Amino acid sequence: MIKCYDGGVYLVNGRELVEDHREASKAIAQKCGKEVKKEEAIRETIAYGILEAHNTSDNMDKLKIKFDAMASHDITYVGIIQTARASGLKEFPIPYVLTNCHNSLCAVGGTINEDDHMFGLSAAKKYGGIYVPAHQAVIHQYMREMMSGCGKMILGSDSHTRYGALGTMAIGEGGGELAKQLLCKTYDVNRPGVVAVYLTGKVQKGVGPQDVALAIIGKVFKNGYVKNKVMEFVGDGIANLGVEYRNGIDVMTTETTCLSSIWETDEKVEAYFEAHGRKEAYKELKPGKVAYYDGAILVDLSQIKPMIALPFHPSNTYTIEELNANLEDILASVEKQAKEQFTKVNFTLRDKIKNGKLLVQQGVIAGCAGGTFDNICDAADILKGHTIGANEYALSVYPSSQPTFMSLVENGAITSLMAAGATIRTAFCGPCFGAGDVPPNNGLSIRHSTRNFPNREGSKPSDGQLAAVALMDARSIAATSLNGGVLTAATDIDVTFTKPKYYFNSEIYKTRCYDGVGKPQPEEALKFGPNITDWPQMSYLTDHLVLQVVAEIHDAVTTTDELIPSGETSSYRSNPLKLAEFTLSRRVPDYVAKAKEIQKAETARLNGEDPTAVDERVKAAFEAIKGIKGFENIDPMTTGIGSTLFAVKPGDGSAREQAASCQKVLGGWANIAREYATKRYRSNLINWGMIPFVLEEELVFKEGDFLFIPNIKAAVQNKVATIEAYVIGEEIKCFNLMLADLTDDERQIILAGCLINYYKNE
Incomplete structure (x- = not known):
């Protein structure tokens, strides 16, 4: 299914992997008619070309990167702007998008969430930024739709800043790095290694992007195979995947601990940009004739099966088939981990085995990973004409943006989901970090979202509570919903996927989003709520x-x-x-x-x-x-x-x-x-x-x-x-x-x- 090469690899003509060994240069010369030195082939990756175009130093081993655009959400942008303001910020030097998709439904603290939003709007006006109001879009969907572009680099203060499938090398970093860009400084990093992810074959019906992503994460996280490297997706299998499918795989590369990602681009990506009114953002990206990679991951898409990442990490992966065949043993191992980590709370999973099957309490399809048009349409096709039942199990669906939501309403997918008993929410990242749809104590939630760390679903072990999340693809979540919460792989049901066309309506953003790029208003006053405070004084390092x-x-x-x-x-x-x-x-x-x-x-x-x-x-x-x-x-x-x-x-x-x-x-x-x-x-x-x-x-x-x-x-x-x-x-x-x-x-x-x-x- 997935193979990791032991050493460096050459990619010849974009379609053949040749392991780096003594005779590699001869083998490559036979295939392309000339010998190629490794130093030359290193420069032929897509990643190298993008990094070189954004590097402001004269040393490609010690990069000083300036980005094309940045993005932050309402948990991070106040601190970033406050840091930059204390350091002399006058205006945003590059497009900076401030989204409001994290605090928008979190009621803790009275007015302070909306106070942050008003600060963000006033900052976008004062310094010349883009402000996306609450419920309009999750941060990464907006950046895909409106700011990505082939060959661009984007920096975000959220770890899932990943737009590689759209030809954009994006990096998620802490707020300090964004403050540096606001002050016209650089992102300094040693040139990262690049690992080829060679996709081949075609996925089975019912296998979704989360399944592919979890299979890769399970293979490479623990051994650190791509840690702090760039994952470069290549291969003949890419053409068999739609763009939103690619986005769904790409956003999860964060969970491998890689630095960034980038993909080959093709006519499907061109059509994506054209549909979003930005055809000029497209250009073809592909490796050179002979490109050298520090490693390679070979993924046979046809062998990927529906996956599940059990608590408490996205790398704790099994096929759903394997889990269902070994429920007692596998669930016991998770319980053991919970007992070691949470000594004061008794968390059980085996009590959810009913008649030899695993019964879960909740399903959620949400955010930048799960809430895309294709995922929700396929889930709606599975549930159309059926119900999730009136028992403990509940299903929530969060479309990733208002344009996505509108298209789903127009094609009837939302109607099908609501008729089946699912509740539909607005664009919100809460289920990814514990601010929405918190399951019951000792409950198990299956989610097409980004993470399933301990307490990521909102429980508080210090108060005697503990619930847990297992990550799954939207299609298998829908199949499980079809069976009233009994864990079911989407490949085990009979369904016809209608694959309706997506129609993007940009008027939603034009109506509600403030775009002040290049139009700062220095006279505009920042709006401070009572919770917004400056950083305390910090001590200088002593002897x-x-x-x-x-x-x-x-x-x-x-x-x-x-x-x-x-x-x-x-x-x-x-x-x-x-x-x-x-x-x-x-x-x-x-x-x-x-x-x-x-x-x-x-x-x-x-x-x-x-x-x-x-x-x-x-x-x-x-x-x-x-x-x-x-x-x-x-x-x-x-x-x-x-x-x-x-x-x-x-x-x-x-x-x-x-x-x-x-x-x-x-x-x-x-x-x-x-x-x-x-x-x-x-x-x-x-x-x-x-x-x-x-x-x-x-x-x-x-x-x-x-x-x-x-x-x-x-x-x-x-x-x-x-x-x-x-x-x-x-x-x-x-x-x-x-x-x-x-x-x-x-x-x-x-x-x-x-x-x-x-x-x-x-």
């Missing part, structure tokens, strides 16, 4: 650091949802101090209290008071440090004091910068990890002045220990890669921390204490 380990997490991966929960916290994204109260609340409930306690010493130091006088533990730590040769006269008044956390692999998932900024607000100075799950989380740490340490040797400290990191300022300035640190306890232990691959600008940001301070210095 030395004394840090308490306030959290120690040994999970294989720690998601950003665990670092700062989604769902009910989203209303407070514009208030750094209030939001920080939720830091690690679902994973380490006492983190905030412990971080605040040690922060008191730093607050005293910054106020000119003796920090050792407010905390006996800090006093004892400094007394012990004086016993280390060379630090007999260490001065607590010039030494940063705060918190740190250890996690094996933090930062998988969302691009939200608050996963890092909340730690900083609470006095965090660093993370210590075996590795970082994504580049974007590591970038978020750096942009908030936190040091992304890597620990390669044995763990010698534990939660509650104090760490002394001497001469850290000099180490950052002088590009020292290995830093000697100490555990301060009954005995002093020496160990090494690694600090590598920082750009010059990143070093300056860390020294300044955060991106805002860095720009103030400039």
Whole structure:
């Protein structure tokens, strides 16, 4: 079904993979009539050409990218604009789209969600941006419809910023990186590796894009095959897929931890742009005659079966057929994981086995992955003339944009779904992050959405609640709905897919969306609600650091949802101090209290008071440090004091910068990890002045220990890669921390204490 090549691969004439080996050049010469050097073939990928066109440096190994456009939603744009405003923002230098698809239905916090929206509209007017009101479109559907273009690059403050199937290389990053673009700075990154995803064959009837995506994710996530690389989709199988189908696969590439994605383009993509009134956005993209890739994934589409990703990660994949044949054993393994991770909550799945079949409680088709026209039409065809029943099972459908919704109304798909018992909602991302359709306690929801991390559906284990999500394709969700919630693959039912034509009506956007690109109004006043606050002052890096380990997490991966929960916290994204109260609340409930306690010493130091006088533990730590040769006269008044956390692999998932900024607000100075799950989380740490340490040797400290990191300022300035640190306890232990691959600008940001301070210095 899916094969990953062990090493580099050449793609010859866009259709033949040749593994990189000693005789590869000869084999290629026989096929194309001349020898090709690897250095030349590297430059023949689609990705290389797009990166080169957007690179402002004279070094293709050290990229400095400027993007064509950007996008943010209402959880992130306030903080980004506030950061840029504090750093001298005058106007948006490129088209910047502000959508309102995350907080629009979240009622926590009274008026503050709509206050954020009014801030966004006023900012679009003042600085010259595009404002998409609530319920009009989810962020990525709007960008597909209105802003994508072949050969373009788009940056978004949402991790699922992916428009590769439309020939657009898009990257999801933390807000700091968008603020840099607003200030005419660059996105600095080492040139990423490129992995070919060769699609061949034709999918079976009933197999949808989520099935293909989950099969790929299950193959490559755990081994890191495409981590921080670009996935380049090529092959004869692409022609057998519609554009929305390609979009559905593409948006899920985020869950592989790749940096970005790009696809070959063809006449179907050209027709897509023409249908959206933007034919000029199309151009043909394909690899050169001989292109070299750092790896290749061969996907035989004809062998893909309906898939399910069980809780609690999109990579926890099985075919539905395999799961139904081994329900007891497979579900028991998920229960075991839940018991290990949520010790105070009893979560069960095997109790949902009825007469040898799995009965789920809820189905949801939503967002940038599930809510597309093709997905909903196929689901409607499956359910037409049937009902989901009057029992526990419920089905919700969220079209991804108002134009999509209108076309579904006109062709009767919405009527079929409503008659079957489904409820139809407006464009909203809530089901992807826990702000809509929260299932019952101990419930299992099947969703065509992007993620199924713990609590992503909105439950609160700290309050004794735990539900879970399994990811599936819309077609199999509809087939399951047809059977009243009994897990069913779409390939197991008899259905005729009508495949109606999509008609895009741009008048909806012209009527409701504000477009001020190139027309800033400096005199326009920003509208601030009472919850919108400026960032607190951030400390500059000191010569030395004394840090308490306030959290120690040994999970294989720690998601950003665990670092700062989604769902009910989203209303407070514009208030750094209030939001920080939720830091690690679902994973380490006492983190905030412990971080605040040690922060008191730093607050005293910054106020000119003796920090050792407010905390006996800090006093004892400094007394012990004086016993280390060379630090007999260490001065607590010039030494940063705060918190740190250890996690094996933090930062998988969302691009939200608050996963890092909340730690900083609470006095965090660093993370210590075996590795970082994504580049974007590591970038978020750096942009908030936190040091992304890597620990390669044995763990010698534990939660509650104090760490002394001497001469850290000099180490950052002088590009020292290995830093000697100490555990301060009954005995002093020496160990090494690694600090590598920082750009010059990143070093300056860390020294300044955060991106805002860095720009103030400039």
